[in-house]
Amino acid sequence: MFKTHLALGFLIGFVVAALFNVVYPVLFVILVTLLSALPDIDHPKSKYGRKLFFISIPISLFFKHRGFFHSIFPPAILALIFVYFNLNYLALAVFVGYVSHLIGDATTKEGINFLHPFATFRVQGPLTTGGLLEKVIFFGLILVNLLLSYSFLSYYLKLFF
DSSP states (O other), X not given: OHHHHHHHHHHHHHHHHHHTTOSSHHHHHHHHHHHTTGGGGGSTTSHHHHHXXXXXXXXXXXXXXXXXXXXXXXXXXXXXXXXXXXXXXXXXXXXXXXXXXXXXXXXXXXXXXXXXXXXXXXXXXXXXXXXXXXXXXXXXXXXXXXXXXXXXXXXXXXXXX
């Protein structure tokens, strides 16, 4: 689901940047997109887990995949830390990117528990990770993202030319 997480993160980052009139929207969307795969750091065989194995392996020893790191608490904690250091822009990007991942995983059959470890209620959807429907959704997200990017670029190019 790595690519699907990135595509969904891009879309949600774009929407949040537009709705909240975020400064430096291109940077914001890039950050959200990259951060949208961060929750899988709890799995050493994930894309980020393989690259950041020195973080991923110790995390995986104490936390199961789609456990604590797939709850609402890590993005909230990270955002609060960034806000404390007056890095509000980064706080918003981390929170939005992380939550976009959680939304994506909540649509899969494996699902996630947004309130782990304080509750056992899992949110699950119909998607099979790596299945045909996920691939269709991925290409749909890419198409929407391309259309949004084109309209964004067209708008800003008209301002300057």
